[in-house]
Amino acid sequence: xxxxxxxxKVIDIDRRWIYLVIGIVTFVPILKYIGMPVAVTSEVKxxxxxxxxxxxxxxxxxxxxFDPATAAELEPMSRAVLRHCFSRNLKVISTAxxxxxxxxxxxxxxxxxxxxxxxxxxxxxxxGYKPYMQIVLLNMGENFRKPFPRDYYGAxxxxxxxxxxxxxxxxxxxxxxxxxxxxxDYWINYASGRYGAKLALGVTAVMATxxxxxxxxxxxxxxxxxxxxxxxxxxxxxRNKDVxxxxxDAVSVAHVFIILFIVIGNIAFFVTGxxxxx
Amino acid sequence: MQEVTFGTVLWMTxxxxxxxxxxxxxYRDNPLYRFAEHLVVGVSAGYWIAILYHTSLTDLWIExxxxxxxxxxQPGGSFVAKFGALVxxxxxxxxxxxxxxxxxxxxxxxxRWPIAFYLGVSAGVALPLFLQSFVVRQVAANMVNPAxxxxxxxxxxxxxxxxxxxxxxxxxxxxxxxxxxGCICGLxxxxxxxxxxxxxxxxxxxxxxxxxxxxxxxxGYTVMSRISLLIGRFNYLISWVSAIGDFLRI
Amino acid sequence: MAFQYFVPHYLSAAxxxxxLNWTIIIGIFTLVVGxxxxxxxxxxxIARRKEHWPYSVVTMVALALMTVIGLWSPDAIQNxxxxxxxxxxxxxxxxxxxxxxxxxxxxxxxxxxAFRARTVLATLLLLSAVIVMLGRVPxxxxxxGWLPEGLRFSDIxxxxxxxxxxxxxxxxxxxxxxxxxxxxxxxxxxxxxxxxGGGQ
Numbered sequence: 044x045x046x047x048x049x050x051x052k053v054i055d056i057d058r059r060w061i062y063l064v065i066g067i068v069t070f071v072p073i074l075k076y077i078g079m080p081v082a083v084t085s086e087v088k089x090x091x092x093x094x095x096x097x098x099x100x101x102x103x104x105x106x107x108x109f110d111p112a113t114a115a116e117l118e119p120m121s122r123a124v125l126r127h128c129f130s131r132n133l134k135v136i137s138t139a140x141x142x143x144x145x146x147x148x149x150x151x152x153x154x155x156x157x158x159x160x161x162x163x164x165x166x167x168x169x170x171g172y173k174p175y176m177q178i179v180l181l182n183m184g185e186n187f188r189k190p191f192p193r194d195y196y197g198a199x200x201x202x203x204x205x206x207x208x209x210x211x212x213x214x215x216x217x218x219x220x221x222x223x224x225x226x227x228d229y230w231i232n233y234a235s236g237r238y239g240a241k242l243a244l245g246v247t248a249v250m251a252t253x254x255x256x257x258x259x260x261x262x263x264x265x266x267x268x269x270x271x272x273x274x275x276x277x278x279x280x281x282r283n284k285d286v287x288x289x290x291x292d293a294v295s296v297a298h299v300f301i302i303l304f305i306v307i308g309n310i311a312f313f314v315t316g317x318x319x320x321x
Numbered sequence: 322m323q324e325v326t327f328g329t330v331l332w333m334t335x336x337x338x339x340x341x342x343x344x345x346x347x348y349r350d351n352p353l354y355r356f357a358e359h360l361v362v363g364v365s366a367g368y369w370i371a372i373l374y375h376t377s378l379t380d381l382w383i384e385x386x387x388x389x390x391x392x393x394x395q396p397g398g399s400f401v402a403k404f405g406a407l408v409x410x411x412x413x414x415x416x417x418x419x420x421x422x423x424x425x426x427x428x429x430x431x432x433r434w435p436i437a438f439y440l441g442v443s444a445g446v447a448l449p450l451f452l453q454s455f456v457v458r459q460v461a462a463n464m465v466n467p468a469x470x471x472x473x474x475x476x477x478x479x480x481x482x483x484x485x486x487x488x489x490x491x492x493x494x495x496x497x498x499x500x501x502x503g504c505i506c507g508l509x510x511x512x513x514x515x516x517x518x519x520x521x522x523x524x525x526x527x528x529x530x531x532x533x534x535x536x537x538x539x540x541g542y543t544v545m546s547r548i549s550l551l552i553g554r555f556n557y558l559i560s561w562v563s564a565i566g567d568f569l570r571i
Numbered sequence: 572m573a574f575q576y577f578v579p580h581y582l583s584a585a586x587x588x589x590x591l592n593w594t595i596i597i598g599i600f601t602l603v604v605g606x607x608x609x610x611x612x613x614x615x616x617i618a619r620r621k622e623h624w625p626y627s628v629v630t631m632v633a634l635a636l637m638t639v640i641g642l643w644s645p646d647a648i649q650n651x652x653x654x655x656x657x658x659x660x661x662x663x664x665x666x667x668x669x670x671x672x673x674x675x676x677x678x679x680x681x682x683x684x685a686f687r688a689r690t691v692l693a694t695l696l697l698l699s700a701v702i703v704m705l706g707r708v709p710x711x712x713x714x715x716g717w718l719p720e721g722l723r724f725s726d727i728x729x730x731x732x733x734x735x736x737x738x739x740x741x742x743x744x745x746x747x748x749x750x751x752x753x754x755x756x757x758x759x760x761x762x763x764x765x766x767x768g769g770g771q
Contacts, residue, residue, distance in 0.1 A: 054684075061683055062347045062676040069548060069675070070555050079709030082725060111664035112671040115553020116546060143365070143667065145372055146648060146659050153651075172376045175598040181446060182591045189588060190595060193380045196649055228455075232447075236454040248546035252539045255732055256741040259500065260462030262454065269542065270549035271707055290552045295710035297548045297675075302701055304683040312687050332657055336665040343669035347676055359626040361666040363633025364658060366606050371641020371655065373599055375648050382596050413593035417600030424607060432604075435597045442594045444755035445572025451755075455748025459741050489721055496734035503735055507742025528742070533692045535739025537699025538731050544678055544704055551675035554668060 053311040061304065068300045072292040078283075079292055086258055087275040090243045090265030091127070093217055099132035101216040102209060104240075106230075107151070108176075110143035113223035113247055119287035120245045120273035121148075121221045122155055127280045129159035134205050135167040136187075136215070140176035140226055149195060163196075164203040171195030176226050180233040186210050212240040217264075221245040227254065231262055245272065270294060325568045337561040340554060386410045463504050470494045470501070503531035610634070699735075703728045 097103065105124055109117040128135050135156075139148040149169055156167050163169075170191045173179045182190040187210065188200050200206045208214065218240050220230045227244050235242040241264055244254055248269025257263045267276055271294070273287035282288075342357035389407040392398065416438060422431040473494035509521060510528030517525040572590060613627040640655050641647050647655040688694040705711035706728025715723040757763035 058680040058684075059348060061680045065551075065676055065679045069551050073552065073555055073559065079713065081709055082712055084729070111667040112550070114664075114668065115551075115556075115672075116549045142369055142372055143663070145376065146656060147664065149649075150651065150660075172372060173381070173595060174373070174377060174602055175595055177443065177446070178591050178594045178598070182588070182595075185584070185588060189592065190381075192384070195376065197380075232450040232454040236450050236458070248542040248549065249539075252535065252542050252732065252736050253740050253744075255737045256459060256462075256744055259733070259737050259741075260458050262458055269545055270552070271545060286556065290549065290556070291709050293552050293555075294545060294548050295708040297551075298544065298704045298708055299710060301544055301679050301682055302704060304679060305686050305697065305701070308683045308686065309688055332661040336661040339662065340665050340669045343666055343673065346673065355623065355626050356629060357666050358670075359629045360633050361663055361670075362609070363630035363635075364637045364663045365667075366609055366630075366634045367637020367639075367641060368659060368663060369602065370606060370638045371647060373602060374642060375645075377595070377599050381592070381599070409589065413596035414600075416593070417597040420597070420600045420604045421607070423604060424611070435601070439594055439597055439601070440758055442572050442590050444758045448752055448755040448759075451748050451751040455744045455751070459745050459748070463741060492721065492730065496730060499734045500738045500741070503738025504741045504745075507739055508745060511742065511746050529692060530695060531735050532739045532742070533696045534699045534731060534735040537696040538703045538728075538736040540696070541700040541703030541707070541728075544682070544700075545707065547672075547675040547678045550668070550672045554665075554672040557665065557668075 050311045050314045053307065054315060064300065065297065069293050069297045072296045073290070076289055077292045078288075079295060081271070081274045081278050081288060081291055083275045083278060084272075086255075086266040086268075087272050088265075088279065090124075090219060090245075090267055091276065091279045093241070093243065093264060094124070094127050094131060094133070094219070097131065097133055097216050100134065102134045102136060102205075102214060103128050104136045104138075104212075104215045104218040105221065106138040106140065106218065107148045107221045108139065108141040108144065108226050109148075109221060109223040109247075110141050111147060112143075114144070114147060116247050116270050116273065117221050117223055117245065118147075118151060119270065119285065120267055120276060122151060123273060123276040123280055123282065123285070123287070124219050124221065124245065124267075125152065125155040126158070126282070127276070129156060129161055129166070130280070132166075133216075136170065136205075136209075137167070138170045138191075139172050140179065141224060142172055142174070145172045145195075164198070165205055168200075168203055168205055169195045177229040177233060180229055181237070184211055184234065184238040212238045215240060217241040217243065219243045219245060219265075221267075223247050223250075225250075231257055235262055243267070248272075325564050327568065330564055330568045333561045333564050337558060340558065344554075382410070382414050386414065463501055465497055465501055467498075467501075470497050473497075499531070502527070507531055699731055703731060706731075 094103065105121070105128065107117070107121050109121070125135065135152075137148065137152055139145045149171075152167065152169050153163075156163070161167055170187065171194060173190050179190040187206070191200060193199055194203065212218070212234055218230065218234060220227060220242065222230070222244060223246070227246055227250065230242055230244070234240045242262070243265035244257075244263050245267035246254060246269075248271070251266065251268025251272070254263065254266050254268075258266050267273065270287050270290055274291050277283065277285045277288050339357045339360075342353040345351055346354040386407075389403070389410045392403045392406065416435045419431050420435050422428040471494070474491045477489070477491035477494070506524045506526075506528035508528070509524035510517075510532065512521075512525075515521050572587070610631070613630050615621075616624050616627040617631070637655075637658060640653075640658065644650070644653065644655075647653055650656060686697060688697050702724060705714065706724035706726075711724035711728070715725075720726065754763060
């Protein structure tokens with residue numbers, strides 16, 4: 044009976060103790076950085092290889108659809124991709140179809156471009172936000188100027204040197220869409236499906252497993268999934284000490300503890316279940 | 322390195338305070354959490370209004386409308402063309418304004434017209450494209466020649482028996498077999514028009530096994546995703562403490 | 572709009588273009604209606620002094636302030652030193668991010684309390700989750716790096732993601748695609764009328 048009351052106590056433990064343990068095991072590895080190596084996967088390497096293969100001056104579209112809620116996963120990824128593009132002297136067009144992230148993405152673009160001495164209008168353009176992205180994506184397939192007569196800063200697209208002769212997806216070498224929403228489906232259906240644009244996705248880990256089917260079918264050429272994907276991309280561009288890489292220790296330890304919780308919970312469940320039957 | 326000013330420290334402290342207010346919910350629901358929650362709802366709504374106005378309403382409706390009105394005062398161009406442009410610019414705004422009839426019980430039925438327009442356009446564009454990307458392309462990718470799959474597996478087994486090492490191509494072939502069979506069985510599981518008995522029942526059973534493995538993978542990634550969000554907040558709190566430290570040293 | 576997909580005629584393209592533009596403009600008003608509903612809800616709470624009504628005052632004041640600050644200056648959303656940006660980065664962003672960060676605690680608690688290997692299928696799901704959780708982080712490589720290639724957590728996780736997971740999600744997407752097509756047809760043909768709401 045003593046045994047069953049112990050395991051019963053284990054099952055009935057106040058959830059706040061679990062919260063405390065998770066908080067500690069996630070926080071401590073951030074303070075004490077170990078630097079466990081991150082292995083690169085083929086789907087992330089495919090995105091890296093595509094950007095590497097583009098000649099300088101090529102235009103890449105990096106639309107970013109995330110907000111502060113998902114920025115912890117997607118901001119490191121988008122920064123790594125932007126750094127790679129700017130370091131290769133590629134020109135970048137960006138949009139933000141998630142309204143809560145419009146200002147955040149503008150800041151990221153501006154800061155990363157400044158790191159590489161890039162000039163707005165010459166090396167990168169930020170189109171900004173428009174609602175109902177599925178409609179805007181279709182419109183952009185005809186001409187960027189239709190849904191975006193002006194860029195985010197109010198300048199007409201025709202006034203921007205980079206946009207001379209750039210009308211729609213056919214003038215873009217590839218699209219690397221960083222997305223936290225089901226809008227990724229619209230990029231697949233509309234930009235890639237209807238207009239044949241070369242598309243790679245960078246998505247949250249929650250969504251990543253859903254897009255392996257599109258990777259296998261060739262509808263997307265690469266997939267960066269979650270903070271791990273961001274860490275892989277940072278490693279590929281030679282920035283092993285950036286935020287995603289430094290966070291992988293904490294992710295590892297937290298995973299181990301969650302698995303431990305699952306195992307303990309199951310042991311307690313089966314022991315108490317057996318005790319009840321006896 | 323950027324200099325940390327008192328203003329920066331003050332703003333970062335307010336952000337850290339709000340972060341801790343939200344985290345306090347883990348202990349229990351409390352007034353601080355409710356305050357932060359209601360504050361962000363208001364700030365978010367105001368933010369939406371500003372962004373919608375500056376990025377969308379002005380350059381998609383207000384400016385073209387203004388241009389089409391001022392075109393009447395300019396020489397050149399036919400009156401019919403100018404009037405047509407004005408109508409094309411006014412109409413979407415008028416249809417959109419009909420949405421506000423929802424706030425009045427007697428006239429709320431009028432809002433069905435703009436909803437009908439939006440739904441019609443969305444449904445119309447979605448129909449062929451979803452079929453193409455989600456069905457046709459996916460079914461096409463599933464149509465792998467079984468001879469190729471078994472050929473790959475057999476070739477790897479031959480290498481294994483002859484040379485004692487494997488190129489792991491057997492598992493690649495086996496995996497492709499899982500994709501082909503697993504997808505068909507998964508569809509069989511979701512097909513409820515026929516009873517899950519006999520061959521159909523067997524296929525559905527294999528299908529649910531494949532689905533469970535897929536959902537397990539999704540759960541594993543979901544855990545990573547949630548932990549990543551928590552790490553993001555901890556990184557912010559560390560940077561806040563670091564900013565205070567930098568400021569006090571100055 | 573479904574038909575124009577197959578018609579390359581310039582008139583079809585012109586109608587397509589205008590329809591898309593109109594939809595975006597109408598959509599903007601729809602979003603504003605949503606905000607109007609929020610204002611209506613909180614105003615009602617304050618007027619009738621319902622439970623927790625002081626918090627609704629906080630919401631309304633915050634909404635009014637943010638709107639005025641955002642609309643007052645034409646470059647409010649572009650000025651990184653402006654009050655609008657500061658309110659976004661130091662009020663909206665941290666609170667939104669922290670609310671989602673709470674999910675980490677909840678998923679750990681849910682995994683502890685509810686994730687039970689009661690049946691064979693549940694065990695399969697659990698095993699798949701554990702392998703992917705360990706295989707996709709560096710610690711998995713540490714734990715099983717000594718095993719031959721193909722047997723490590725990372726290799727098994729890769730196999731799970733590339734093959735059974737792909738099969739499962741493909742089956743789901745085919746179902747979703749057929750469902751979207753069927754629902755779109757029902758809406759277009761007037762069979763599906765739930766979007767009309769209640770009444771006549």
